[in-house]
Amino acid sequence: MNRQTQASLQAYHSFRCPSITEEEVSIRSEDDLMEAYRLGLFNEPWIVLGHGTNTLFLPRVSERVFLMQFEGFEHEILNDDQIHVTVGAGVEWDDLVEWSISQGYGGIEAMIRIPGTCGAAPVQNIGAYGQELDHVLHGVRAFDTQKGVFHDFTPDECGFSYRDSLFKRPEGRHWIITSISLRLHGASYQIRPTYPSLVASLNEAGISNPTLKDVGQHVAAIRASKLPNPSSQPNAGSFFKNPVLRGEQASRFMAQFPEAPWFELEVGMSIPGVETEDDGTRDASSHAIKVPAGWLIEHVGLKGEWNGRVGVWPKQALVLYHQGEATGVDILELASRIQDKVRQTFGVELEQEVRVYGVE
Ligand SMILES: Cc1cc2nc3c(=O)[nH]c(=O)nc-3n(C[C@H](O)[C@H](O)[C@H](O)COP(=O)(O)OP(=O)(O)OC[C@H]3O[C@@H](n4cnc5c(N)ncnc54)[C@H](O)[C@@H]3O)c2cc1C
CATH class of the missing domain: 3.90.78.10 (UDP-N-acetylenolpyruvoylglucosamine reductase, C-terminal domain)
Structure with missing residues (x-):
């Protein structure tokens, strides 16, 4: 665990606006979270941050900011059709999507190029081009900063709805997500894009039976043509x-x-x-x-x-x-x-x- 006082948050959110926090704390493991709890770091107002791509910081932030840098990536093939994958909260979401496409595992291919971390993905139940995280989420592991214990959430316990979950609402903000597990699909996965601009793009290319790679490539191209790149236009x-x-x-x-x-x-x-x-x-x-x-x-x-x-x-x-x-x-x-x-x-x-x- 690293701690730094009067730290700049400019590099930690994609809007890149100038901002100073009282203290920034890097968290890399469950032990770091336990240590922070024992030191009483959650007793004062705090915020947890992934890659800051859904966050805007104003010039002065009085809360202590925890930067989630949990790594970790495991997968288990249950049978031809079901793959469980568990990833640390700090893993880049798009790396997971690229990996799933390369392995031929379906369920998240249309959510390619959503920036940010896997740990933040359940918070606003990310979604794009007809897919949403809650369709494939198997579980969420999180730390209760009030009680100092870990809990494994079922999807039902996460209270998902459109761009919302328990973790986004006031009653769920004391949880810090440390990893997420997804249930991806194997051989029998039916790729049926329904999102109008994706369907139009595939049709235009003459693709009637798209592969996971086709969907990923077409969504990535549509996104690149429509959205500004945060590194040049924050x-x-x-x-x-x-x-x-x-x-x-x-x-x-x-x-x-x-x-x-x-x-x-x-x-x-x-x-x-x-x-x-x-x-x-x-x-x-x-x-x-x-x-x-x-x-x-x-x-x-x-x-x-x-x-x-x-x-x-x-x-x-x-x-x-x-x-x-x-x-x-x-x-x-x-x-x-x-x-x-x-x-x-x-x-x-x-x-x-x-x-x-x-x-x-
Ligand atoms: C160019 C661009 C395109 C985007 N497109 C999409 C899109 O298509 N669909 C979509 O849904 N979103 C989209 N987003 C929004 C953003 O990518 C997602 O919301 C993403 O999940 C945010 O991840 P992050 O790590 O950057 O989260 P942050 O901005 O760091 O955090 C977001 C919120 O989650 C909380 N949080 C972060 N990590 C944790 C954790 N480990 N435990 C508990 N709470 C946590 C934070 O406190 C904060 O409230 C886009 C953003 C950009 C910049």
């Missing part, structure tokens, strides 16, 4: 969640903005005038729908906005970015301008996906 991916509208609010929205696209929750995307996949109608009064936040931002005229220090990515309006000169405060100001305009125009609240810590 960002944290989607800044906002896609808002979920239910019942009357959903009906009102659809009646008022018939041109707006929406997703039936957990089903697929609906294009105005086209039948939905569940009951063949476009009446969402009894449904929950997810509206692409990027579309809302684009239609209040803020896609491509650049205010001199921080902007909205021209190819994907969900992403806020800068050129290395903005502070966390600049980014939050733009975020709140976007939220105000979307609320005024569409009556919809945009919730931040990125976790923000610190003060001006």
Whole structure:
């Protein structure tokens, strides 16, 4: 365990904004966590950090920051169709995806190139291009910083939902994830991409029976064409969640903005005038729908906005970015301008996906 006071967090989050924490502590093993507990380091406010790709730090962070640097990688072939893999919280998620594709193990191939650590993956139940972590998660091992004990969580205990889990909610924030286990699929895995832009990309390439490698390559190419690279244009991916509208609010929205696209929750995307996949109608009064936040931002005229220090990515309006000169405060100001305009125009609240810590 390494400890450093008055440490810079700039290199530890993908927004790369200047920020100083009272103390930074590197954690490399379960023994380090036990030692930190015995020293009482969890008795004062603290934060745990992976690679900081879903995090924005404001200039001054009073919390103690634990940097998760747990390694470890094991897998067990249960039979032709089931592979269990257990990885340390500090392992890069994309390394795990690349490995699974190279071994021919399916289940996470469409989540290629999501930056960050395996330990952070359950926190917001990462997902992309039709796959989500909770579809393959077998277990999570975590440290209870209140009691000083480890616990092995079942998927049910993790309380997963869209971009959310127990670990993200206030009642679960005293847990530090040390490893995750996934259940990947072997020979009988059926590769059936459903995500519209992925399907379109595969069709365009004339691929009707894609391999895991095809899916990985096409998703990686789509992502590279749409998202800014954090090393040249610091960002944290989607800044906002896609808002979920239910019942009357959903009906009102659809009646008022018939041109707006929406997703039936957990089903697929609906294009105005086209039948939905569940009951063949476009009446969402009894449904929950997810509206692409990027579309809302684009239609209040803020896609491509650049205010001199921080902007909205021209190819994907969900992403806020800068050129290395903005502070966390600049980014939050733009975020709140976007939220105000979307609320005024569409009556919809945009919730931040990125976790923000610190003060001006
Ligand atoms: C360019 C770009 C594209 C992205 N695309 C996607 C995408 O397609 N889908 C998607 O879901 N996300 C996406 N993200 C967001 C991000 O990659 C994921 O949320 C990722 O899981 C964050 O990992 P991290 O290690 O960087 O987490 P951090 O930012 O370090 O932490 C995120 C949160 O998890 C908590 N945390 C971290 N480690 C632990 C731990 N070991 N135990 C308990 N809590 C912990 C932190 O306290 C923090 O609240 C993208 C980000 C970027 C920059």
